[in-house]
Amino acid sequence: MKILLIGATGTIGQKVQERLQATHEVIPVGHSDGVYQVDIADKSSIQALFNQVGEVDAVISTTGLSAFAPLNDLTDEQFSQGWNNKLMGQINLLRVGQSFVREGGAILLTSGMLANEPIPGSIATSAANGALNSFVKAAALELGNTLRINAVSPIFVKETMEAMGMDSSTGMSAADTAKAYQAAVEGSMTGEVIDARDYV
C-alpha cells in the first residue's frame, strides 16, 4: 500500500513509519521538516498536500495539538486549539483526503485514552478526543464500504513521559503503540476506536 503518514516526525509517527515501511510505501509528512509538510489546522495546507501527493491507499494521522491545563487556567485559545487542530484538523484529513484515497482505502486518525480516562488538566484534550471517537463512528455510517475510517486511541507514550520527567512505568513505548496503527491500516474494520492496549 501507498500510505501517507501525517505526523511522521513525531514520537509515535517515527515508529509507525519504521514498522510500516518494511512492507508498504510510506510517504512521511512533517509539520516543518521533510519533503512533504502540512499544517492540519489549515484546510488549504491539507488540500495543497494532497494535490502534491496524489492518490494513495491510506492516510494515517499521528498528529493533532490540544492543550493541557486545569479548568480555570484553560484559555479560550487553548480550547480553540483542540477544536481547530486535533479535532477539525483530523476531520479535514477525511473531508479533503477522501477524494485522493482509492475506493476501499483507509483513513486512520489519532484519538487518545483521555476521552474516557481523564486526568487532571486533560479537559480540553479529553473533549477533543471524545469528539473524534464519535466522529469516526458517525462518518463510517455514511461512508459505508467506500472508505474505512478509524481512530487509534493510544495511552501515554513512555518516551514522552520520560522526556517530561514523569514515571513511565504505566506508559506504552512508541514502538508498541505503532502495532495498533499497523493492525488498523491493514485490517478491515471501520468506525472503530482502536485501543492501543489491545494490540501489544
Next chain:
Amino acid sequence: MKILLIGATGTIGQKVQERLQATHEVIPVGHSDGVYQVDIADKSSIQALFNQVGEVDAVISTTGLSAFAPLNDLTDEQFSQGWNNKLMGQINLLRVGQSFVREGGAILLTSGMLANEPIPGSIATSAANGALNSFVKAAALELGNTLRINAVSPIFVKETMEAMGMDSSTGMSAADTAKAYQAAVEGSMTGEVIDARDYV
C-alpha cells in the same frame, strides 16, 4: 433550590420547567424571549446573564445548536456551530457559571444519544455530543465535591419528530425526557452522562 434553566422556551426546556417548578424556584432563560435572555455562543452574554441573576443552586442547560447534514454537504460554518454553540457554549456555562453556583451545587448540560448512536447526517452533532460527554467526565475529576457537573443524553423527542413529519414511535416525549433532568439535578452523581431512557 433556585435553578437557572437555560433553554426554557425549547421543547425539552418547557417540560423541564413544568416539572421542576412544582418543588423548586425555576428562573427561565430564553434566547430571544422572556425576562432573561442569553446567547450561549457569546461568553460575554453568559457573563451578563449571571451578573444579572446572581447566585443559584443549579444551572440546567437544555440548549445548544449543531448542524445536521451529510458529510459532503457540511460546511466549515456548520462544523463551527457545533463547536461554538453546543460544545463551547455549554462548556462556558461551567467556566463562567461556576462562581455563581453555591458550593455543592450542580451544573447540568445536554448532550445526546447521537454521540454513540449516530444516524446519517449526524456527524457534526455526534462529534459535539461526544466531546461534551468526555468534557463532563474530565471536568468532574477536577471539580471534586465543590460542584456537580453532569449531562443528560436525550433520545429524539416525539414532539420534534412530529413537527418534522417523522414517525415518532421511536422517540420519547419531552415530558418523559424531563424526568432525567429532575433526577440529575436532585441527585448526587457527578461526571455522569445520564441516558434519558433510564429515567422513564
